[in-house]
Amino acid sequence: MKILVCISNVPDTTTKVKFIDDQKKLDVTGIQWVINPWDELALTRALELKDDASNGVQTVTVAHVGLVSAEPTIRKALAIGADDAIRVNTDPADAYGIAAQLAEVMKTEKYDIILCGIESSDHNGSTVGGMLAEFLDCPSVTCVSSLKIEGGQPVISREIDGGKESLTVPLPFVAVVQKGIAKEPRIAAMRGIMAARTKPIRVYEPQAIENFTEVLNYEMPKPRAACKYVDAENAGQLIDLLQNEARVF
Amino acid sequence: MAVLVYPENWDGKFKKLSFELVSYASKVAEMLGVQAVAVSIGSVDEGELSKLATYGAGRIISIENGALKSLDDQAYTSLIAEVAKSVSASVVVLSNNNTGKALAPRLSVKLKAGIASGVSRLPVSTSQFIVYKKVYSGKAFANVEIKTPVKIITLAQNSFEVIESPKTVAIEKSGIQPDQNLLRTKVTDVQKQTGKILLTDADIVVSGGRGMRSADNWGPLVEMAELLGAGTACSRPVSDEGWRPHDEHTGQTGKIIAPNLYFAIGISGAIQHLAGISSSKYIVAINTDKDAPIFEAAQYGIVGDAAKILPRLVEKLREVKSK
Incomplete structure (x- = not known):
């Protein structure tokens, strides 16, 4: 069984974002780039599944659509433990572009389980996994919080409003994973970092794909009104304010 | 069309x-x-x-x-x-x-x-x-x-x-x-929580952070949520510590919510937490540290210890309710 984990290269979650060129472009000055947190959890779960030989996972591959500047992030995934990597050499215009490029690669490379994080922390689209599944005409399961392999078949738990559902699905399929899929992201050890240097990254040249959407410009959130303080000794006054001023209950 | x-x-x-x-x-x-x-x-x-x-x-x-x-x-x-x-x-x-x-x-x-x-x-x-x-x-x-x-x-x-x-x-x-x-996916089992207000549905959410100090101190927070008909939530360190269940974690990697009113109690307001709650209409912050970033996001604030303030809020709410 072969697992593919799709990874996004995003600003570290503590980044305070700023925009330049008439608010049209992210100011990348000083930004630390990391593996998208949900993708990192997906990778961790894939590696956990591979660790247990009874699951029969032969390889864990990571895939990224982006320019060579993202290679440090790909190397990080290899250092954490992925066996090899795919990079499609283009700066994608939108999620559709990413999924379409990955689908092209899947014409020559076959995987049994494809894992995608529920969203990337930059555009918060939650779209690449589902799009890829539709391109590949295979099942998808979204909001997956647990993935096991039993008797060669995936056993999944997904979050629904106010609960969970257990389900089975035939291979190949796409799992769009969220919190819970792995406890903590796995951290690269020194041995992994050394090994990552020589692990293969297969670079594919992109297909011509039209963009469906375009970000025209960015806006910063409007600053909220200054905080109104209530004295701790007289905390009950807060309830009066919420009731009579904010009128929230 | x-x-x-x-x-x-x-x-x-x-x-x-x-x-x-x-x-x-x-x-x-x-x-x-x-x-x-x-x-x-x-x-x-x-x-x-x-x-x-x-x-x-x-x-x-x-x-x-x-x-x-x-x-x-x-x-x-x-x-x-x-x-x-x-x-x-x-x-x-x-x-x-x-x-x-x-x-x-x-x-x-x-x-x-x-x-x-x-x-x-x-x-x-x-x-x-x-x-x-x-x-x-x-x-x-x-x-x-x-x-x-x-x-x-x-x-x-x-x-x-x-x-x-x-x-x-x-x-x-x-x-x-x-x-x-x-129709290739097959649901084999459904587990539903009952009697709990869904965080994503709740108009009011009462949420606790590390400032609650331990798993044992949640009583007044839960009581306040009950009085308000609110959902309960927590910050990431709290669910990581196991003080509260993981499905209560709100923030960038947990649940993203947008209630009318969000109480951040003992939550400092790290940027990842704010990412999960910033669309709330009103945010109330209660924290011992007057410089905590949560006060920049909040419309109402109390600087002080949650353990002392929560019982006062509960008392006041009971009074309001009984009227």
């Missing part, structure tokens, strides 16, 4: 979320000068379906089939796509919730339609189709143009008011049936 909306049902019932979606879709339809068409999948009775007309659905199409009891991404997508084509939908509206996240991207590929997810307002313009959406987990917003003839929007939860604009419509039972070959 039409705006197609998919209001999901829960065991045959719609929720506020479904009506927000239909209200939104009918306003978009108005902007475009077309009709809003609602498609329902699963077993929903006529009385319930007719509620969609109250919020502006000009046509209601119902697809009922025993095989559609639980969500199958692929089968549901093909049904909605078929309806979208049959009504010549130029815009398809879904929620940005679990179900919308499962279906909207697949629909995008099937209908060759550009998608904008987590949209929080009516389109900025429709001649050049531009929508406004959250990016960088709420640290910024973007004006996004969708360039394709068919457009897909997923609406951020709690971002649009329900608007009544009643229409008289007959409910159409659709003859479209799912392709059995597409």
Whole structure:
């Protein structure tokens, strides 16, 4: 069984974002780039599944659509433990572009389980996994919080409003994973970092794909009104304010 | 031409979320000068379906089939796509919730339609189709143009008011049936929490952080939530420590919520936490550290120890309730 984990290269979650060129472009000055947190959890779960030989996972591959500047992030995934990597050499215009490029690669490379994080922390689209599944005409399961392999078949738990559902699905399929899929992201050890240097990254040249959407410009959130303080000794006054001023209950 | 909306049902019932979606879709339809068409999948009775007309659905199409009891991404997508084509939908509206996240991207590929997810307002313009959406987990917003003839929007939860604009419509039972070959996922078990207010549905949320100091101190916080009819939540360190269950974790990597009122109690307001709650209408902060970043996001604040303040708030709420 072969697992593919799709990874996004995003600003570290503590980044305070700023925009330049008439608010049209992210100011990348000083930004630390990391593996998208949900993708990192997906990778961790894939590696956990591979660790247990009874699951029969032969390889864990990571895939990224982006320019060579993202290679440090790909190397990080290899250092954490992925066996090899795919990079499609283009700066994608939108999620559709990413999924379409990955689908092209899947014409020559076959995987049994494809894992995608529920969203990337930059555009918060939650779209690449589902799009890829539709391109590949295979099942998808979204909001997956647990993935096991039993008797060669995936056993999944997904979050629904106010609960969970257990389900089975035939291979190949796409799992769009969220919190819970792995406890903590796995951290690269020194041995992994050394090994990552020589692990293969297969670079594919992109297909011509039209963009469906375009970000025209960015806006910063409007600053909220200054905080109104209530004295701790007289905390009950807060309830009066919420009731009579904010009128929230 | 039409705006197609998919209001999901829960065991045959719609929720506020479904009506927000239909209200939104009918306003978009108005902007475009077309009709809003609602498609329902699963077993929903006529009385319930007719509620969609109250919020502006000009046509209601119902697809009922025993095989559609639980969500199958692929089968549901093909049904909605078929309806979208049959009504010549130029815009398809879904929620940005679990179900919308499962279906909207697949629909995008099937209908060759550009998608904008987590949209929080009516389109900025429709001649050049531009929508406004959250990016960088709420640290910024973007004006996004969708360039394709068919457009897909997923609406951020709690971002649009329900608007009544009643229409008289007959409910159409659709003859479209799912392709059995597409129904490939099989639900083997459902575990539902009962008696707990869903965080994503709650109008008020009371949330605790590390400042609560230990798992044993949650009593007054839970009591306050009960008095307010609120959901309970927590910050990441709290769920990591196991003081509260993981499904209460709100923040960038946990649940993203937008209640009318959010109490951040003993939560410093790290940027990742704010990313999960910044769309709340009102934020109340209670923290011992007067310089904690949560006070910059809050409209009301109390500087002090949660252990001392919570009982005072509970006492006051009881008093208010008894009146």
